[in-house]
Amino acid sequence: MSLLAWWLKADALTQLAALVLLAMSVMGWVVILWKARQLRRASADLPRCLAAFWQAPDLAAAAQSLEHFDREALVLPMVVAANSVATQTADGSLATAGARAQRLTRALRDALHGVLTRLQWGQVLLATAGATAPFVGLLGTVWGIHHALRVLAQTSSAQVTLAQLAGPVGEALVMTAAGLAVAIPAVLAYNGFGRVLARIEAELEGFALDLRELLADGGRGASAPAASAETAHSNF
Template identity: 50%
Template sequence: MNPAASQFTLSRFWEQGDAISHAVAFVLLAMSLVSWFFILAKAYAAWRIRRGAPAVAAFWDAPSMQDGVNALSLADPEKIFLPLAQQGAAQLTASSRPSLGGEMDRAAQATRVLRGAIQTSTNRLESGLTLLASIGATAPFVGLLGTVWGIYHALANVSSHGTVQIDKVAGPVGEALVMTAIGLTVAIPAVLAYNGFNRVNRLTLAELDAFAHDLHAYLTK
């Protein structure tokens, strides 16, 4: 192997790195693993949600509210649309015992329970997105921190020898720049996934809103 090329290897960079460089590398590795875990989990959940979305239209073909809830429970494994149907069914059979909610008129009660169901579904849809956004925003800077520290460490080692030679500087500095590349490698999938999941969530939330509107009209007819 060419001796000059052997200076530009990850193993050599790891050997030359100190505790801070290693810590930055471990942080980036942890961020990458967490990011990919959520990307794969959310992608699988989004696929199941979109596959079950047509069941909302079939809900209204059921002979009764309970039959519709039972059918929707089988077609909505992620329980995104199901809470609205369950709350609607519960509203039809709600007892008339004295309570603050019972003092509302029928339309207000339906609005309150459906709003709560939408909030529950929204929380499920948005879980993990904040973490993906945070990783996408911070990973490049973590990699840049490793690069800056690596360059500083490399220049300090070169200056300690008293003479500056380009081959002594190029290798360590080039290896330090690898940290920036790793940071971008961690950040780019997280950002793309975050944008993609937001697009799916907007579509799902629009369908949830339409479903809640139809249920409200049914419950207050």
């Protein structure tokens, strides 16, 4: 039976389940392709960004250098946030109150959270598709079997043969296969992206800690001894 013939024979609930699975599949593959490109660029850019930062003479030069390497804005937001704290003057507000280390912690934490939130976008959609698509397909199968049995019960034949039953049941099982076809790529992509995100997150957290320790003593990066920068880089 062709797809069009199956669609015309299906009832409203089966068609709705099929449309939901189609929407999940399209959105899932869009997210998979987009995140694969994003994380590939991030994995390639992060080592170069860290090397460019530690080779820069000060924060301003580091930010300017990172503009050429940091295509996914992984390190640059934290450098900009740290530079804003380093050049900040007290104006009597709570934003400038407290020790430099406290203000650096707050600024770097907010910048890091923004980067990680952007990197993790799409993971919830993949997890949702992977968890719910099989059940949507199963719902379509159960309802399709129920619909097929009800139609067979209304036939004038006194006895239903196996051939009459196998066709509608087999068509209903297509929904289960469709649900699995949507869920399996989403789950595999979610797990694969999760491993890459965990590695990138650990590296960014280490860099944020090193940057805070570098600037917490009052230095702005330009006059910090080279040995201190190398020590912080080795700790990362």
